[in-house]
Amino acid sequence: MRIHKLVHTPQEKTVALSVRHDQKPQNHNIWHYHDELEFIHINRGSGSCFVGDSIQHFTSGDIFLIGSNTPHYWLFDDEYLQENSYVIADIRVVHFLPDFCSNDLLQLDETKHIRKVYETARRGMLFHAPAPYLLQFFDNIGSQKPLNRFVSLLTVLDTIYTTQQYRLLASSNYANLQHTEDYQRMNKVLEYIRLHYRATIKLQYVAHQAGMTTNSFCRYFKQKMGKTLIQLVHELRIAHACKLLENNHLSIKEICFECGFQNFVSFHKSFKQIVGIPPNSYRLSKK
Template sequence: MKKLSLTESYHKNLHVRRDSYPQHHNLWHYHEEIEFIYLAKGMGTLFVGDCIQSVAENSCVLIGSNIPHYWLFDGDYLHKHNPIDCIVIHFKPNFLGEDFYQLQEAKSIQQLISNSSRVMYLENCDAMFNDLFAYIHEKSDILKITKLIESLHYFEKYQPQMLISENYEVYTHSLDHKRMNDVINYIKDNYRNKVELDALASLAKMTKNSFCRYFKQKTGKTPIQFVSELRVAHACRLLKSSDMNLKEICFESGFNNFVNFHKIFKSVTDTSPKQYKKLNTITTI
């Protein structure tokens, strides 16, 4: 897993960029800086800690220090003719100084920064977030800082959900980023087909038992759980955005039979595929 050092070329406390192509995202990595992202355009899957989360446009994510993560955008957004629009803010946990968090008025921000270790996710953000992030990206005056505080304030007020389980442990990551990224990329390219444990272990140059322990330590999941949840995330996107029927979505997502698809989908989302589609279908009159 690769540790990214943002402080070598960026401002030591705060850096903002706007991405139209996910070259910075499709890498299993971690860094000391907190990552605050507003996704204005794009769809895909976020792998973070022990969570696999479908993400869509108008969503915000707050990722704590040294939490491993990987963004997998849908194939439609990997071409320059259909760019993503994503504003990424990196800042040190104490970028405002330790004394700032002693202020009574700053306690909610302090709690939010603490909770970022669980990774916070907010979907269906209103236009205010787009305006705030755009200002932070475009300006260089002191209001850049106050707008970031304002963004964090409203993000906390909208009660984002926590993605990572409470018992997830952040291990001291070894410098084996190539091994982990090779495995993740293989799964990303093949999850809609049959993914063999032998192939993953061989790619990692490990025995099957050693690889399973290694993978569980890095992601909080077994390889089978990881692949299944990635398939479910893909199915969720299809249920929201396509006209395919349930059986077509089942096989398109990599499941080999409908019974297995229904069982795993419900275990991950707490609802059936049919119910999920109904809840996420917008009815027009």
């Protein structure tokens, strides 16, 4: 898996933003970044999203705002990717450059809230059980005329700052990777983890993917990702556990081993630390 810089808005400065409605996930399993901010409503779909050093399980209804050049990728669950699956995703995406309304306009006092939202979005923003104004924005923008889209986006960004109803994803000490050697090395590591997180992951194997000694790799990974390798693996396992708790009749102990944990105590402790509640409480909250 290589890092890709994608372009979502026309190169000619004639269109301020791009609006897309997908029924199949686009750019799935591509660790990528782009100059545009990404405003996405998962109306129907589920999986895991990597934003910076965060791994977030997402479900139908979630909305994300991801900042300019913030690395991320989407791992939709298998049922949304199979060719002949009866399960169809419903994803609405708006991409826009930070200066979509011109730099001069962004320097005005009237748009200071929008500048602050841009800065906050660099860590990724999740709107879980989003407010009606956000749902209305995505319901309407696909059919609006260009000028109305422009005004709607300005209004919703200002309202986001005012309401403050979101959760930040990437940690405050996350150091955005440089889009060069760091990305190429980290992509190999993340791809290895993604493919093997439900099995036993040995540090020396992961360090080998990065072309480093184990000690050097531990320091490098903590510096770049803001967390240890085992913390990242546990987050990915817990994201998978959340999906199974919501949609599967396996017992919690069976889910523990299905996700790659070797003992229930470690699973229970990690789940509560990452999610905030024990796995049995999480399952009950989703019924």
